[in-house]
Amino acid sequence: MAQSLTHGDLALPADWRDLFALTKPRVMSLVVFTALCGLLAAPGTVHPVLAFSSILAIALGAGASGALNQWYEAGLDAKMKRTAGRPLPAGRLDPQTALQFGVGLAAFSIFLMYFASNWQAALLLLVSILFYVFVYTIWLKPRTPQNIVIGGAAGAFPPLIGWLAATGSFAPLPVLLFLLIFLWTPPHFWALALFMKSDYAAAGIPMMPVVAGEKSTRRQILFYALIMAAAAIAPWPLGYTGTLYGWTAVILSALFVLLSVQVGTRTTREGDAMKPEKRLFAFSIAYLFILFGAVVADHWWPL
Amino acid sequence: MTDQTPETPEPFDEAEYRRRQRSRANLMAVLLIGLALLFFFITIAKMTILK
Numbered sequence: 001m002a003q004s005l006t007h008g009d010l011a012l013p014a015d016w017r018d019l020f021a022l023t024k025p026r027v028m029s030l031v032v033f034t035a036l037c038g039l040l041a042a043p044g045t046v047h048p049v050l051a052f053s054s055i056l057a058i059a060l061g062a063g064a065s066g067a068l069n070q071w072y073e074a075g076l077d078a079k080m081k082r083t084a085g086r087p088l089p090a091g092r093l094d095p096q097t098a099l100q101f102g103v104g105l106a107a108f109s110i111f112l113m114y115f116a117s118n119w120q121a122a123l124l125l126l127v128s129i130l131f132y133v134f135v136y137t138i139w140l141k142p143r144t145p146q147n148i149v150i151g152g153a154a155g156a157f158p159p160l161i162g163w164l165a166a167t168g169s170f171a172p173l174p175v176l177l178f179l180l181i182f183l184w185t186p187p188h189f190w191a192l193a194l195f196m197k198s199d200y201a202a203a204g205i206p207m208m209p210v211v212a213g214e215k216s217t218r219r220q221i222l223f224y225a226l227i228m229a230a231a232a233i234a235p236w237p238l239g240y241t242g243t244l245y246g247w248t249a250v251i252l253s254a255l256f257v258l259l260s261v262q263v264g265t266r267t268t269r270e271g272d273a274m275k276p277e278k279r280l281f282a283f284s285i286a287y288l289f290i291l292f293g294a295v296v297a298d299h300w301w302p303l
Numbered sequence: 304m305t306d307q308t309p310e311t312p313e314p315f316d317e318a319e320y321r322r323r324q325r326s327r328a329n330l331m332a333v334l335l336i337g338l339a340l341l342f343f344f345i346t347i348a349k350m351t352i353l354k
Contacts, residue, residue, distance in 0.1 A: 013323045016330050049348040053341060116345050 014097050018087035022070055022098055023063030023105075030288065031062040031158045034181065037292040038162030038174050041299045046166045053116030054165035058158055060109035061125045065132040065154070067102035071095055072137050079203040082196060117165035124164055128157035142204075145211040152185030153178075159292070173240040176231065177295065183228035184288060187221045187260055191281040194218075194263070195274035214268065221280075222257075222264030229253035232291060245291075245298035252287050259283055 035058040039051055046054075070077065070088055078089035087093040106129050114122035136151030156178045163174035193200055193207040194217060200207040208217040232253045236246030262276040 012320055013327055015323055016327055047348040047352060049344045050352075053345050056341075115342070 014087075014093050014101075018093045019067075019097075019101055021087050022067040022093070022101060024066030024070070025063075027066060028059055028062045030285070031155070032059045033289060034177070034292050035059075035158035035162035037296050038159030038177060039166045040162075040296045041159075041173065041177075042163045042166035042171075044167065050116050051166070054113060054121065054162070057109045057113035057116060057122075058125065058161055058165075060105055060112065061129050062158070064102050064106035064109055065129050067098060067105060068129075068133045069137045071098040071102055072133070073141075074098075076142075076203045076205065080196075080199040082199055113161075113165065118168045120168050121161050121165040124157060124161050128154055128161065131157075143206065145206050145208040147206070148189040149186050152182050152189075155185060156181035172238070173235060173295075176235050176238075176240065177292070179231045180228065180291070181288070183224055183231050184284065186224040187228065187256075188281065188284040190217050190221050190224075191263060191277045191284065194277045195281075218264045218266070222260050225257050225260035225264075229257050235295075241295060242298045242302040244301070244303045245294045248294035249291060252291060256280075256283065256287055 032055060036055050039046065039054065070086055073083075074086075074088035074095060077083035077086050083089065088095060088098055109129075110122050110126050113125050132151070132154035136147065136154050140147040140151050159177040159181070160170070160174045163171065190208050193209050194214065197207070197209045197214075201210045208220065212220075232249045233246070235241040236243075236249060259276065259280040263280050266276060268274065
């Protein structure tokens with residue numbers, strides 16, 4: 001039974017678990033991990049307290065973005081099975097609380113980043129939050145099937161912010177890591193969109209399979225997987241990483257492309273279990289975790 | 304979810320109200336203490352680096 005939010009003028013205070021769910025903790029874990037890898041792969045050493053604080057600031061910034069995204073999309077979330085149980089569409093949280101929580105968390109995360117590291121990292125954190133909320137959530141997502149292609153940049157910022165927090169300046173390696181996540185996002189999300197197509201269609205979100213059809217989406221998954229693989233391997237021949245990362249990238253990217261070929265070349269009928277698509281989606285998450293782990297391992301323990 | 308009409312509002316659960324208030328207050332206390340410690344240690348770390 002859903003908990004009633006109000007009784008006359010008296011409103012129930014939001015449960016902290018609902019506020020926590022608002023931050024999209026699972027998405028945050030990937031953001032934190034890639035940011036930590038960016039910070040650890042940077043040259044020099046960072047004081048552990050400052051490193052922890054910077055990563056905490058990135059996590060809070062990601063949480064704020066998630067909260068503001070859920071606040072804006074509460075109506076759409078209510079139409080999709082996957083998201084209908086979230087605190088706002090389920091009626092466990094009022095929109096005003098969600099908005100205040102998101103804005104407050106965003107402001108605090110930027111202040112913490114500035115206090116713990118430098119203004120460059122704080123500025124990029126601000127840009128990434130604004131990009132995710134205004135460019136991706138409000139502007140692109142409801143308008144174009146290219147939403148996650150351009151919007152993917154928001155998720156690609158964390159390793160750059162981590163690197164900036166450690167060094168205060170840009171370098172080719174974090175830019176390549178940014179590019180890797182940017183190119184990884186389309187096959188990752190389109191694999192999800194293929195087996196969640198009906199959900200997205202019901203909510204009226206113009207995801208690629210809904211607008212351009214399955215065949216075109218599958219072709220584009222394969223296309224992006226190929227250029228993503230090239231971007232993933234590039235740091236090795238360019239001399240920014242060593243053999244450990246290089247071979248990890250080669251093997252994992254080959255597997256990624258193989259799974260994408262399966263998805264990209266098949267046709268489905270009504271009621272298909274969509275196993276290759278689910279496999280590609282699950283593998284894509286592991287792929288990014290392992291690859292970023294390899295960047296750090298290669299920096300600290302080169303072969 | 305029940306199919307209650309606006310004329311018959313759900314009975315107000317005061318115990319739930321108090322439980323949520325208490326859990327939020329406790330969490331806020333822990334967070335504020337954590338933040339105070341975090342800012343203290345950040346300041347010490349920055350002083351160490353400057354030396």
